[in-house]
Amino acid sequence: MRKKKININTIMPFLILGGMLIIFGIATHGQVFVKQNLLNLFNQSAATIIAGLGMIFVASMGGTDITHGSLLAVAAAFSAMAGQAFGAGGMFPTAILVGALSGLFLGVLNAKFKVPSFMASLSMLIALRAFVNWLLSARVIMVPQSIKFIDGFSFKLPALIVLIIIIGYIFKYTPFGTYLRAIGENENAIKYAGINVDKIKIVAFMISGIMAAIAGIFTIVRMGGSNNTLGNGFEMKVMMAMFIGGIPVQGGMGTKLYKLIVGAPTIILLENGMVLCGAGGGVTQGVRGVVLLAAVYLTMVIYSKFNGTGGSKSGAISKLLKECT
Amino acid sequence: MAEEILKTENLSKSFGATKANKNINITIHSGSVFGLAGENGSGKSTLASIICGIQKRDGGIIYKDGNEYNPANLIEANRLHVSMVVQELGVVGSLPPAINMFLGRTDEFTTGGIVNLNKMEEAANKQLKKWDLGSIPMDCMTEELSIEQRKILELARALSTDPDFLVLDEISQALSHDRREILYRFIKRFTKEGKTILMVTHDLDEMMEICDTIAVLRDGEMIETKPTSEFTINELKRKMIGREISGEYYRSDWKEEYQEEVILEVENLTVPDQLKDISFQLHKGEILGVCGLSDAGIHSLGRALFGMSERRTGKVCVKTTKALLNKPKDVIKAGGAYLSKDRDLDGLMLDASLGSNLAVPSVSDLSGRLGFLNPREVKNLAEEIKDSFEIKATGIEHIVKSLSGGNRQKVNLSRWLVKDLKFIILDCPTRGVDIGVKAYIYNILKKAKKEGIGILLISDELSETIGMSDRIMIMRDRRIAGILSRNTDFTEDKIIEVML
Incomplete structure (x- = not known):
């Protein structure tokens, strides 16, 4: 039996989550571990993880997709309407269609028209929010009582597991997943390997959109209904979950699914623990910012320490230039 | 015999545990072309960059024109009439060629805080003409120039500091046949004026052709220095590798x-x-x-x-x-397969592991039903390629960036040939x-x-x-x-x- 080498890079997300559990466990006198609170944590994490399962496809290519907040609201609104008309069976196809269309549009913008993904998705975020405002204006759309079961633990947990398995399979065990991460490393190299990079990008954005839309279903069912502010800032939460879990900001081979799955409860716990400690909203926000920055910085340092060799090409040039000027 | 222009005594330099230069003693005479031969990683570039002040030495002394010479950086080396063309491209792509040529010395062309580009272009053209280096378009950004033109630009830049000791690190590998001729003509003229060139090159034929003296480095040590006429190309190869x-x-x-x-x-x-x-x-x-x-x-x-x-x-x-x-x-x-000229930019994922790099071309062949890709098969394939093509790395987890140029090219080529x-x-x-x-x-x-x-x-x-x-x-x-x-x-x- 070969001994498996433990890499600090691998266990870092677990260390952060564990550390936070201990700190808040002590600070709240065990309050975080109360059953009701744990269920709370799960419910909030679930939507974040589901959306992250899609966002990670774009992130692994080194791209950014921040449409999630608005897309979630649009998908939620449409699927709630479908739910009213056709019951639970109508919700998922509707959401998937909405998500796929949004992703397709974004993917084509990015891959074919070379609009940087951040700007493309930012525009999309704004436009979709405007669309929701128009669609719902001051109305609140309710989901029928008959589909409340979706919010139940006994439906949500298996659904989450199934989604993780499907996405995990696509992401890790198919050529498609390999190419995604390879694009994050060096897009040119993949082009020169004869792979249709544009197609891969478009599909990645579509998966990202679909998962955001599915997260929308779980969110609106949990809320019982939706108005036009649903999902505000949600994209940031998903991004924080990824990066606090140690997914490299530039994408590439270090993009791993488990980092998201650990990162999501971490960021939710941070918020939850702060509230239980009696901290105000402002303090919570501030701490979140600091922790995120620290996590991203740590990821970078650890990454370069274990992978880097120093003295890179660009390094040599910039050094030379510094001395010249 | 011409006088000594540069001399090193027990020069040494380490990067962590790696000794890049061990007690190097060389003596270079003015008006000659001194060649440094050695395999990748033998310490040639390190030695060259120490002489130009780009890197600090750990120990030893350098003399130039009989005086102790200790430049803190390239600018100071320039002032002491030492200049260098580095192996990697050292130009800023988003600036015009003329500015690149006088980078760091734009003050000469500045009046009232404004750089006179026309004056600068004129000076740049004069520089090119002075050494007969052919012309380079000036009314564009440097990134629009070909790699060759950029190399020539760097050469002109190095010359514009008026050196009497010029280091050329792998300059000709970026040049095609006709521009190499220009380079060789330049070298002849330069040395005729009593100035000196230190040349680092992989091309041994070229080295035998234009160098007066050749020094062979291996694993950071100076193996032998003697006049080119006393070397045969086979002896040179043998000395570099240390075996037949x-x-x-x-x-x-x-x-x-x-x-x-x-x-x-x-x-x-x-x-x-x-x-x-x-x-x-x-x-x-x-x-x-x-x-x-x-x-x-x-x-x-x-x-x-x-x-x-x-x-x-x-x-x-x-x-x-x-x-x-x-x-x-x-x-x-x-x-079919295609390997572009620039393996680092178009071929490899430098920050990824050897295994990932080796597997990329084959993953679609390895995948089965529902696109299933077995990580063990991927790993086995990578191991197999690594072993059968004798890629020198600690394992398939080795990051490609830290492999030598030769091994990188083996990675680039072998992963296609297994198909x-x-x-x-x-x-x-x-x-x-x-x-x-x-x-x-x-x-x-x-x-x-x-x-x-x-x-x-x-x-x-x-x-x-x-x-x-x-x-x-x-x-x-x-x-x-x-x-x-x-x-x-x-x-x-x-x-x-x-x-x-």
Whole structure:
């Protein structure tokens, strides 16, 4: 039996989550571990993880997709309407269609028209929010009582597991997943390997959109209904979950699914623990910012320490230039 | 005997545990060309950059013109009349060429805080003219220049500081035949004025040709220094590697020999401003060399064949199946592969592991039903490639960036050769690779030829195309100027005649 080498890079997300559990466990006198609170944590994490399962496809290519907040609201609104008309069976196809269309549009913008993904998705975020405002204006759309079961633990947990398995399979065990991460490393190299990079990008954005839309279903069912502010800032939460879990900001081979799955409860716990400690909203926000920055910085340092060799090409040039000027 | 211009005593430098230079003692006389030979990682570039103040030495003394010489940086070295052209491109792409030439010294052209670009361009052109380096367009951004033009720009920049000691680190590998001639003419003139050149190069023929003295470095140690006339090229190789090179280097036969069957058929291939009306056939088991002067279009040919060029017209097809190759995807599907000239930019994922790099071309072949990709199979494949091509790394987790240039190229090439290839397009496959790996690559090519793979060998090195090809296709002005046969026509003079 070969001994498996433990890499600090691998266990870092677990260390952060564990550390936070201990700190808040002590600070709240065990309050975080109360059953009701744990269920709370799960419910909030679930939507974040589901959306992250899609966002990670774009992130692994080194791209950014921040449409999630608005897309979630649009998908939620449409699927709630479908739910009213056709019951639970109508919700998922509707959401998937909405998500796929949004992703397709974004993917084509990015891959074919070379609009940087951040700007493309930012525009999309704004436009979709405007669309929701128009669609719902001051109305609140309710989901029928008959589909409340979706919010139940006994439906949500298996659904989450199934989604993780499907996405995990696509992401890790198919050529498609390999190419995604390879694009994050060096897009040119993949082009020169004869792979249709544009197609891969478009599909990645579509998966990202679909998962955001599915997260929308779980969110609106949990809320019982939706108005036009649903999902505000949600994209940031998903991004924080990824990066606090140690997914490299530039994408590439270090993009791993488990980092998201650990990162999501971490960021939710941070918020939850702060509230239980009696901290105000402002303090919570501030701490979140600091922790995120620290996590991203740590990821970078650890990454370069274990992978880097120093003295890179660009390094040599910039050094030379510094001395010249 | 001319006087000593530069002398080092017990010069040493370490990077962590690696001793890049161990007690180096060299003496360089003014008016000479001093060559540094050695494999990748032998410490040549380190030594050169210490002399130019780019890196700090750990111990030892350097004397220049008899005085102790201790430059803190390149600027100070410049002031002491020492200058350098670095191996990597050291220009800022988003600035005009003239500014690059006088980078750090723009004050001379500044009045009232405004840089007079016209004056600067004038000075830049004067500099180029003074040393007869050919002209470079000035009214564009530097990134629009070709790699060669940028290299010449760097040379002019180094010269503009008025050095009497100039270090050229691997300058010629970026240059094609005609610009190398310009370089050699320059070197002659420079040394005639009593000035000195320290030359680092992988091209041993070149080294034997233009250096007066050669010093051989191996693993950071100075192995031998003596006049070039007392070296033979084989002795030089032996000293560099520390052992005999087993087997021959190039092909030993002089016969044009391949199978009748045509693999690749190219008809009237044209790309605006790049290629005009290219038609040829590549046979089974043939090595078809492609050479030409700098703007002849040999590198464009590789890209165009692979389907990377926009607005391509004409026909590229597989003869037997009549399959048209319009996109990279088609080439791969037809059992082809293409290695671009810049392996780091277009080939490898430098920050990823060796295993990931080796696996990329094969993952779609390895995947089964529902696209299932078994990580164990991927790993096994990577291990297999690493072992059978003797890639020197600690394991498949090794990050590619920290491999030597030669090993990187092995990675780039081997991962394609394990596939069931019918043909492969290679653009300068031995660029920046030391002779040990070079010999290895030539052996691989010979083996691939024997297995019936058609090889299109695009190369800037004439000796390489002569040594390996069955036929050589010579390009001039983006067209085919002639095709020579190994049977009779393979002399450097004949090829150059067609090139011009």
